Amino acid sequence: MSTPETRLTRPPAFHIMLKPRGPICNLDCRYCYYLAKQSLYPRSRFRLSEKILEEYTRQYIQAQQVPEATFAWQGGEPTLLGLGFFRRAVELQQLYRRSGMRIRNTLQTNGVNLDDEWCSFFREHDFLIGISLDGPPELHDVYRVDKGGRPTFDRVMAGVALLKKHRVDFNLLACVHAANADHPLEVYHFLRDKVEAQFIQFIPIVEPAQDSALQNVKQASQLSVKGRQYGDFLIAIFDEWVKRDVGTVFVQLFDVALAAWCGQQPGLCMFEETCGLALAMEHNGDLYVCDHYVEPRFKLGNIMQTPLAKLVASKRQVQFGQAKRDTLPSYCQACEVQFICNGGCPKNRVLTTPDGEMGLNYLCQGYKAFFTFIDRPMKLMASLLQAGQPPANIMHILAQETATRPFQYIQAGRNDQCPCGSGRKFKRCHGRRSSLGSAGDLI
Numbered sequence: 520m521s522t523p524e525t526r527l528t529r530p531p532a533f534h535i536m537l538k539p540r541g542p543i544c545n546l547d548c549r550y551c552y553y554l555a556k557q558s559l560y561p562r563s564r565f566r567l568s569e570k571i572l573e574e575y576t577r578q579y580i581q582a583q584q585v586p587e588a589t590f591a592w593q594g595g596e597p598t599l600l601g602l603g604f605f606r607r608a609v610e611l612q613q614l615y616r617r618s619g620m621r622i623r624n625t626l627q628t629n630g631v632n633l634d635d636e637w638c639s640f641f642r643e644h645d646f647l648i649g650i651s652l653d654g655p656p657e658l659h660d661v662y663r664v665d666k667g668g669r670p671t672f673d674r675v676m677a678g679v680a681l682l683k684k685h686r687v688d689f690n691l692l693a694c695v696h697a698a699n700a701d702h703p704l705e706v707y708h709f710l711r712d713k714v715e716a717q718f719i720q721f722i723p724i725v726e727p728a729q730d731s732a733l734q735n736v737k738q739a740s741q742l743s744v745k746g747r748q749y750g751d752f753l754i755a756i757f758d759e760w761v762k763r764d765v766g767t768v769f770v771q772l773f774d775v776a777l778a779a780w781c782g783q784q785p786g787l788c789m790f791e792e793t794c795g796l797a798l799a800m801e802h803n804g805d806l807y808v809c810d811h812y813v814e815p816r817f818k819l820g821n822i823m824q825t826p827l828a829k830l831v832a833s834k835r836q837v838q839f840g841q842a843k844r845d846t847l848p849s850y851c852q853a854c855e856v857q858f859i860c861n862g863g864c865p866k867n868r869v870l871t872t873p874d875g876e877m878g879l880n881y882l883c884q885g886y887k888a889f890f891t892f893i894d895r896p897m898k899l900m901a902s903l904l905q906a907g908q909p910p911a912n913i914m915h916i917l918a919q920e921t922a923t924r925p926f927q928y929i930q931a932g933r934n935d936q937c938p939c940g941s942g943r944k945f946k947r948c949h950g951r952r953s954s955l956g957s958a959g960d961l962i
């Protein structure tokens with residue numbers, strides 16, 4: 520049986536974010552945590568050589584004890600390596616692929632370099648593309664600018680249009696930060712209706728106040744989202760999604776939460792009990808414990824000197840992974856939503872708990888509010904799944920409830936229990952301003 524210990528010491532599969540062009544990027548997004556990593560490799564050209572590419576491909580495929588291997592290309596901006604690099608990468612994958620093994624490629628891009636040639640390559644080789652887009656132009660362009668400080672929205676949208684033209688699978692990654700956090704529905708409606716994205720991730724920006732290559736957030740920067748603000752952002756979107764978009768729009772965090780409410784592993788590292796299976800490799804073969812800890816003291820070694828599988832199962836990596844669980848404050852251990860939250864990502868555990876213990880997540884207030892808000896609908900969807908029904912049936916259930924209970928909502932006082940049955944005060948649940956469209960909108 521797989522336990523957290525054996526999962527880390529003998530992992531059947533693991534995930535590595537590849538940085539083939541290191542932190543080099545054609546944009547200058549104000550909140551990017553990776554641009555500063557250039558200082559870790561002075562004088563480097565930041566290009567993954569063919570020799571390292573081949574060695575990585577061979578070792579990575581060999582180390583996966585499952586019938587699938589995913590190559591995750593990240594940056595910086597990976598398309599800056601040119602298409603020739605990726606053509607060779609795909610050739611090498613076929614060369615080392617075991618019989619019956621499925622190879623997948625995912626590539627995260629800012630989208631501005633895409634053209635017909637790139638997109639037809641992605642389509643031909645079945646790449647899943649992640650596009651970074653923070654909402655409509657007035658929200659996206661606040662921080663996502665190029666090296667000259669110019670807006671990038673139109674260029675990103677041109678890239679999205681090309682992906683659609685070539686029928687390339689893509690998902691949307693929207694960062695949540697000081698500029699767009701108070702506009703959840705504008706962001707969601709834009710991504711759903713204008714971009715027609717079916718798969719969306721909302722990533723909270725929590726970055727240190729000072730520019731640094733180290734990820735130690737002591738004080739969050741002005742452009743970071745605030746804890747409760749992130750929770751309210753997610754609540755407003757969930758509130759709309761659960762009433763009309765279940766089964767047609769897939770929001771990563773909502774899927775992850777449903778898995779947890781069904782008693783399964785969340786499947787997203789920040790909400791797992793332990794870390795350790797999501798590493799990062801820089802352009803020269805240096806392997807780090809995680810993409811958020813690319814700094815000298817978290818370097819495990821180099822795959823050209825020590826086999827990748829050995830580094831992944833090394834004592835240091837196992838200790839790093841287990842530390843997430845072992846340092847969880849008692850405040851979190853006693854928390855009602857710990858089964859899904861697990862204290863969140865260790866990089867953001869920078870606050871002190873009310874009882875004075877260090878290690879509370881910067882986003883705690885938001886996580887607690889969000890996971891409490893979704894408890895009842897999640898339980899409903901989990902029971903639908905258990906009964907062999909699609910979770911989307913929740914939309915009919917909620918619509919029927921609304922039809923039979925409008926007066927309860929209208930009559931509820933701000934401090935009364937919410938009629939939806941969540942156990943929360945009306946003002947903190949469906950009496951919240953962002954929840955209230957009309958009485959007919961209430962769940």
Ligand code: SF4
Nearest residue numbers: 788789794809864865
């Ligand atoms: S440190 Fe954070 S990002 Fe890294 S593996 Fe752990 S939870 Fe994931």
Ligand code: SF4
Nearest residue numbers: 851854860862883887
């Ligand atoms: S919601 Fe807050 S207290 Fe609860 S587990 Fe998450 S970080 Fe800890």
